[in-house]
Amino acid sequence: MGCFDSVMVPCPKCGKKHEFQSKSGRCCLDEYELADAPSDVMENVNRHAPRECECGCLYKVDEATRTPIEVGVAEKNEKMAQQYRTLAATMLEDLARKVLDGEVTTVQFSWDGGAGLKITTR
Numbered sequence: 001m002g003c004f005d006s007v008m009v010p011c012p013k014c015g016k017k018h019e020f021q022s023k024s025g026r027c028c029l030d031e032y033e034l035a036d037a038p039s040d041v042m043e044n045v046n047r048h049a050p051r052e053c054e055c056g057c058l059y060k061v062d063e064a065t066r067t068p069i070e071v072g073v074a075e076k077n078e079k080m081a082q083q084y085r086t087l088a089a090t091m092l093e094d095l096a097r098k099v100l101d102g103e104v105t106t107v108q109f110s111w112d113g114g115a116g117l118k119i120t121t122r
């Protein structure tokens with residue numbers, strides 16, 4: 001349960017290695033380098049990709065060539081959009097619960113310039 005194998009993949013920009021977890025291999029908590037990872041482990045290596053390095057580079061593994069590659073702007077934006085969607089959904093659920101509990105009776109959404117969306121409750 002909850003087991004996986006790890007492949008250490010260097011960042012294409014700064015070279016720092018990060019752990020990529022895969023669940024497609026034997027999942028015995030084995031740790032591999034990109035060059036020696038078995039192909040069954042490689043199948044699932046991008047399970048949590050793209051991965052962000054401390055240097056700001058967002059990357060994944062090109063499975064065919066076993067090469068770390070920086071992802072493009074579209075993929076970066078998609079990942080960010082997913083994070084925002086999750087965050088917004090969590091905030092709205094929390095707000096809905098407060099309304100149902102009678103803790104909040106008025107909800108007002110407004111655009112607060114640079115600060116973004118502003119939610120006022122009473």
Ligand SMILES: [Zn+2]
Binds near residue numbers: 013014054055
């Ligand atoms: Zn890096």
